[in-house]
Amino acid sequence: MKLSSVISARFGKPDSTALKGYREDGGYATWLQVLSEKRAPSSLIEEVKTSGLRGRGGAGFSTGMKWSFVPGDSPKPKYLCVNGDESEPGTFKDRQILEMDPHQLLEGVGIASYAIGAHIAYIYLRCEFKKGIETVEAAIREAYDAGLFGKNIQGSGYDLDVHLTMGAGAYICGEETSLLNSIEGVRPYPRNKPPFPAVEGLFACPTIVNNVETICNIPHIIKNGAAWHAGLGHSEDPGSRLWCVSGHVEKPGVYEIETGYKLQDLLDGPCGGMLGGRKLKAVIPGGSSSKVLLPEEVAKVTMDTPGIRAMGSSLGSAGIIVLDETTCMVDAVLNLMRFYAHESCGQCTPCREGTPWLVKILDRIERGEGREVDLELIEDLASNIEGRTVCALADGACWPLTSIVRKFRHEFVAKIPVSARKDVVSA
Amino acid sequence: MFAAELVTELEEIRARFPYPKAAMVPVLRRLQTEKGWLDKETQAWVAEFLSVNAIEVHEVVTFYPMLYADPVGKHVVHVCRTLSCEVCGGKELWRHLEKKLGVTRGETSADGKFTLRAAECLASCGTAPVMLIDNVRHEHVGPEEADKLLGGVG
Ligand SMILES: Cc1cc2nc3c(=O)[nH]c(=O)nc-3n(C[C@H](O)[C@H](O)[C@H](O)COP(=O)(O)O)c2cc1C
Numbered sequence: 001m002k003l004s005s006v007i008s009a010r011f012g013k014p015d016s017t018a019l020k021g022y023r024e025d026g027g028y029a030t031w032l033q034v035l036s037e038k039r040a041p042s043s044l045i046e047e048v049k050t051s052g053l054r055g056r057g058g059a060g061f062s063t064g065m066k067w068s069f070v071p072g073d074s075p076k077p078k079y080l081c082v083n084g085d086e087s088e089p090g091t092f093k094d095r096q097i098l099e100m101d102p103h104q105l106l107e108g109v110g111i112a113s114y115a116i117g118a119h120i121a122y123i124y125l126r127c128e129f130k131k132g133i134e135t136v137e138a139a140i141r142e143a144y145d146a147g148l149f150g151k152n153i154q155g156s157g158y159d160l161d162v163h164l165t166m167g168a169g170a171y172i173c174g175e176e177t178s179l180l181n182s183i184e185g186v187r188p189y190p191r192n193k194p195p196f197p198a199v200e201g202l203f204a205c206p207t208i209v210n211n212v213e214t215i216c217n218i219p220h221i222i223k224n225g226a227a228w229h230a231g232l233g234h235s236e237d238p239g240s241r242l243w244c245v246s247g248h249v250e251k252p253g254v255y256e257i258e259t260g261y262k263l264q265d266l267l268d269g270p271c272g273g274m275l276g277g278r279k280l281k282a283v284i285p286g287g288s289s290s291k292v293l294l295p296e297e298v299a300k301v302t303m304d305t306p307g308i309r310a311m312g313s314s315l316g317s318a319g320i321i322v323l324d325e326t327t328c329m330v331d332a333v334l335n336l337m338r339f340y341a342h343e344s345c346g347q348c349t350p351c352r353e354g355t356p357w358l359v360k361i362l363d364r365i366e367r368g369e370g371r372e373v374d375l376e377l378i379e380d381l382a383s384n385i386e387g388r389t390v391c392a393l394a395d396g397a398c399w400p401l402t403s404i405v406r407k408f409r410h411e412f413v414a415k416i417p418v419s420a421r422k423d424v425v426s427a
Numbered sequence: 428m429f430a431a432e433l434v435t436e437l438e439e440i441r442a443r444f445p446y447p448k449a450a451m452v453p454v455l456r457r458l459q460t461e462k463g464w465l466d467k468e469t470q471a472w473v474a475e476f477l478s479v480n481a482i483e484v485h486e487v488v489t490f491y492p493m494l495y496a497d498p499v500g501k502h503v504v505h506v507c508r509t510l511s512c513e514v515c516g517g518k519e520l521w522r523h524l525e526k527k528l529g530v531t532r533g534e535t536s537a538d539g540k541f542t543l544r545a546a547e548c549l550a551s552c553g554t555a556p557v558m559l560i561d562n563v564r565h566e567h568v569g570p571e572e573a574d575k576l577l578g579g580v581g
C-alpha cells in the first residue's frame with residue numbers, strides 16, 4: 001500500500017493557501033483553458049462521468065451522472081452548492097482542504113459551475129471552521145482580483161459569482177436538502193425527494209450539491225483526462241481519496257490513498273499500529289453512520305465500494321474510527337446515539353421519538369439496570385425507524401447501532417443483571 | 428443600532444443572495460460575534476433588515492446550537508463530546524473543566540467569564556481531544572493545556 005498525493009499534494013507547503021503559489025504549481029491553468037477553448041459543457045460532464053468519480057460526501061453517487069440530471073433546457077438559473085458542513089463523526093478531511101489548499105477547491109468550483117451552467121456558486125461551510133472560512137474568503141477575494149471569477153471572465157462571455165455562506169452547528173445541514181433550506185434562511189428541515197435538487201433545489205431552481213473533496217477532483221480529471229482517473233485504484237470505484245483515521249492508533253490523521261488498498265495495511269503502516277500496542281476491538285470505517293467491522297473483517301477488507309460492501313458496511317465519508325480492547329462498546333454506541341438524538345431535526349416521528357428512546361434504553365443497560373429483552377427492543381425500534389423517514393440521518397443512526405449490538409452482544413449481556421437475563425427470566 | 432461600518436458589511440453579505448432572507452445565518456452569526464448573543468432587539472433588527480417577520484428569525488435562531496438566544500459568559504468554550512474525542516482523553520477534559528469552572532455542561536461560571544458547552548464532532552478527530560474557545564479551535568487539549576488556554580483569555 002502506498003500513499004498518493006493528488007488532492008493533498010500541496011498540503012503543508014509554505015504558503016499553500018496563496019494564489020501565487022497555486023498558480024506556480026500550475027493551478028487555474030485548467031480553468032483558463034476551459035474558458036479559452038469554450039469547452040462544451042456536455043463534454044465536461046461526459047468526462048467526469050467516464051472518470052468513474054463518486055461523491056465523497058457519504059452517499060457515493062456518480063458525480064457525472066448527477067450533473068447530467070440538470071435539465072439543460074430549463075429557463076431558470078442554476079446553482080452549484082459546495083457542501084463543506086463536514087460534521088459526520090470521524091471525518092476531518094474537507095477542513096484540511098479548506099485550510100490548506102482553498103484555490104484547488106475554487107478551481108473546481110469554476111469548472112463544475114461552467115459544466116452545469118451555473119452563474120452563482122455557494123460554498124457552504126460550518127461556522128466552527130473559523131480558519132477555513134477566513135482562508136476561503138481570502139482566496140475568493142484573490143481569485144476575483146485576478147479576474148478568475150466575476151463578469152465575462154477572461155473575455156469568455158461566461159459569468160460566475162462565487163459566494164461563501166455558513167451553517168451554525170447543526171449536523172443535519174450536511175444533508176443536501178437541509179443545506180438548501182439552511183441557505184434559504186428557513187428552518188433547515190430536509191425536504192422530501194423527489195424532486196431531487198438537480199431538478200428543483202435552491203430557490204426551486206436546478207442545483208447541484210457536491211462535497212468539498214468531490215469538487216477538488218474536478219480540475220485533476222479535466223486536466224489529466226477521464227482515463228487517468230479511471231485507472232487509479234479499484235476499477236469499479238476509482239480514485240485517490242482522503243481517509244481520516246482517528247481513535248486508538250499511534251498516528252491518527254488524514255492519509256491520501258488510492259481506493260482498493262487493505263485497511264489493515266493502513267493501520268499497521270502509516271498509522272503506526274495500535275496505540276500502545278494494544279489489541280484492536282472494532283473499526284467503524286465510513287464515518288459514524290456506517291456498520292462496525294470486527295478485527296477479522298478489518299484484516300480482510302479492501303477499501304473500495306465493492307470490497308467494503310462484501311463486509312456489509314460502507315465507505316461513507318471515509319472517517320475510519322479505530323477502537324481498541326479498552327473500549328466499552330456499550331459506552332461507544334451510547335455516545336453515538338446521543339449524537340443522533342441531539343442532531344435529529346425533529347421533523348419525522350420515528351427519528352425524533354425513536355432516537356431518544358434508544359438513548360434511554362442504552363443508558364439503562366450501561367448503568368446495569370437493563371434487561372436482556374431490551375436488546376430485542378432495540379432491534380424492534382430500529383426496524384421501525386430505518387427506511388421510514390424523510391432523510392438518511394435516522395438510517396445512519398440505526399446502522400452502527402444494530403451492527404454493534406449484534407456483533408458485541410456479549411458486552412451488552414455482561415452489563416445486564418443476572419436476574420434480568422433471558423435464561424433466568426424464562427426458567 | 429449598529430455602527431455604519433458593520434451595517435455596510437451586513438449589506439454586502441445580503442447582496443450575495445437573490446433573496447435577502449437567505450442572508451439569515453451569516454448575518455446572525457456576524458451580529459452574534461459583535462454582541463455575544465442574539466437578544467430580542469437584535470432579532471427584530473435582523474427581521475427588518477431581511478424584510479421578514481420576527482418569528483422567521485426566531486425560528487432560525489432557536490434551531491441552531493451555534494446561535495444563542497440566551498445570554499452567555501464572556502467567553503464560550505465548546506468541548507467535543509463525540510466518540511473519537513471521548514475515547515482519546517475527552518472524558519478527562521470534561522471532568523477537569525466542569526470541576527475547574529464549577530459548572531456542568533451548558534452552564535456559565537459564577538464569575539460570568541466562561542460558558543461551557545458540549546459540541547458534537549468538530550471535524551478534528553485525529554487530534555483529539557478538541558475544544559473551541561470563542562470559536563477558535565484547540566487540538567490535543569489535556570487538562571494542563573486547558574488551564575493555560577483559559578488563563579490566556581480569562
Ligand atoms: C444526515 C446527513 C448528513 C450529511 N452530512 C454531509 C456533510 O457534512 N458533508 C457532505 O458533503 N455530505 C453530507 N451528507 C451527504 C449529502 O446529503 C450529499 O449526498 C452530498 O453532499 C453530495 O455530494 P457528493 O455527491 O459530492 O458526495 C450528509 C447526508 C446526511 C443524510
Ligand code: SF4
Nearest residue numbers: 345347348351389391
Ligand atoms: S430522519 Fe430525522 S433528521 Fe432526517 S428529516 Fe426526519 S427527523 Fe429530521
Ligand code: FES
Nearest residue numbers: 507512549551552
Ligand atoms: S469526535 Fe471530537 S472532533 Fe470529531
